[in-house]
Amino acid sequence: MLYWDYAAAAPPYDEVVQTVEQIMRLHYANPSSLHRAGMEAERLITRAREVCAAALAVQPHEILFTSGATESNNLAIKGAALQYQGRGRHIVTTQLEHPSVYESCRQLRELGWEVTFVAPRGTGIVDPADIAAAIRPDTVLVSVMHVNNEIGTVQPLREIGQGIKAVNRRTLFHVDGVQGYGKLETRLKEWQAELYSLSPHKIRGPRGTGILVVREGTALFPLLTGGSHENGNRAGTENVAGIVASAKAVRMSGERREELVRQLIPLRNRLLHCIAAMPELVLNSREDGAPHIVHFSYPGMKGEVLARKLEELGMTVSTRSACSSRLAEPSRVLLSMGRDVQAALGGIRISLGDIHTEADVALLEQALLAAVQSLKKAEGGMK
Ligand code: PLP
Numbered sequence: 001m002l003y004w005d006y007a008a009a010a011p012p013y014d015e016v017v018q019t020v021e022q023i024m025r026l027h028y029a030n031p032s033s034l035h036r037a038g039m040e041a042e043r044l045i046t047r048a049r050e051v052c053a054a055a056l057a058v059q060p061h062e063i064l065f066t067s068g069a070t071e072s073n074n075l076a077i078k079g080a081a082l083q084y085q086g087r088g089r090h091i092v093t094t095q096l097e098h099p100s101v102y103e104s105c106r107q108l109r110e111l112g113w114e115v116t117f118v119a120p121r122g123t124g125i126v127d128p129a130d131i132a133a134a135i136r137p138d139t140v141l142v143s144v145m146h147v148n149n150e151i152g153t154v155q156p157l158r159e160i161g162q163g164i165k166a167v168n169r170r171t172l173f174h175v176d177g178v179q180g181y182g183k184l185e186t187r188l189k190e191w192q193a194e195l196y197s198l199s200p201h202k203i204r205g206p207r208g209t210g211i212l213v214v215r216e217g218t219a220l221f222p223l224l225t226g227g228s229h230e231n232g233n234r235a236g237t238e239n240v241a242g243i244v245a246s247a248k249a250v251r252m253s254g255e256r257r258e259e260l261v262r263q264l265i266p267l268r269n270r271l272l273h274c275i276a277a278m279p280e281l282v283l284n285s286r287e288d289g290a291p292h293i294v295h296f297s298y299p300g301m302k303g304e305v306l307a308r309k310l311e312e313l314g315m316t317v318s319t320r321s322a323c324s325s326r327l328a329e330p331s332r333v334l335l336s337m338g339r340d341v342q343a344a345l346g347g348i349r350i351s352l353g354d355i356h357t358e359a360d361v362a363l364l365e366q367a368l369l370a371a372v373q374s375l376k377k378a379e380g381g382m383k
Helices: 014-026 035-057 067-084 098-111 128-133 157-167 240-255 257-276 301-311 332-336 341-345 356-383
Strands: 063-066 092-094 114-118 139-145 172-176 195-198 210-214 293-297 347-351
Touching: 014 240, 035 063, 063 067, 067 098, 067 139, 067 172, 067 195, 067 210, 092 098, 092 128, 098 114, 098 139, 114 128, 128 157, 139 157, 139 293, 157 172, 172 301, 240 257, 257 293, 257 356, 293 341, 301 347, 301 356, 332 341, 341 347
Parallel strands: 092 114, 092 139, 139 172, 172 195
Antiparallel strands: 063 210, 195 210, 293 347
16 A cells, blocks of 8 residues: 555654653653652653754744644634733634634634634635735734645745734734645744644654644643643643654654655656646646645545545545545535535545655556546446
8 A cells, every 4th residue: 555645644753653662661750740750751851842942943932742733723722812812802814724723713703702714815825915904903813824734735924924913913823834844944933923833743753742832922821721731831741752752753854854845846746747637637736835735626526435446546545634534525625715516525635755756656646547537437337
């Protein structure tokens, strides 16, 4: 089987697996304990915070460890909304966001906040002017993702950040950086972002850990209360092995970014051209998108059916983001960019990683052609 679902979960680096095992065996003490073993575990977390901070060009005390980007996104959005409700109760986000952002905003709306969901243009890219136009004096937060997890489009964060601050300097900017880190440059200062979420398991780190950058001067209302872990921002005994291994993945993926991009772009472009040449398929990804995501629709065919056919042919792909792939509904992301329901039901996402070669892509192309021909034949037979 060839695995083409890196955007859902990437296989951990060997070093990450070794780190998790070693730390679980040797450093099981509670980092809050005052004995020497506890202090050693705490020292490991401090070091991991420094490593992540260096990779993201922020200060160590601005790094907060969570259980995953879902939690990071929930904490950024609800934590900021609750903390700053005295300033106003309006939030701006986009129709492209991952469910962990989208549903956090919808939940706040149920609780009385006003939320503006800005639509992308037909390209799947949000116009910074549309974000700026949505900002009001009572807008406390804007949340926009770096790279869309379904179709791979890259959002113009610098222009969005500039637009936000030009309209309302006090409006906070949160970036869901999950699909961007390790593939594109991360420039929090240039984007003027106060909050930034990251998921180590998308960059060959461990699952069940997450990072939230909270820039100095920004406070969040804690969602998990208890002990004073993570500077009082998130109670709960720290996942020491996960945190240290996450820092390793953040560092390694940051260092290898340029090499990975050089490897993936020709593979991604080759796939884009192959799909564009197949009359049955409609491309939803672009050459100026992230280097690891190729998304297309087979209008009239359910994405799951094509994905299953490809699996029979040895190719593991996904229908959209892993979090939504069990939904039978059309993709919200594709509908928001003006695709019809048929196309929005028939999506397939191929996501690439550093194991993939030109020869793998050739095999995938053959499988795609065979799968589409076979489904077309079956359809013809049923008519
Ligand atoms: N944000 C984006 C853009 C994602 O792609 C994902 C995962 O698919 C998440 C957030 C959630 O990350 P996690 O799996 O760490 O909760």
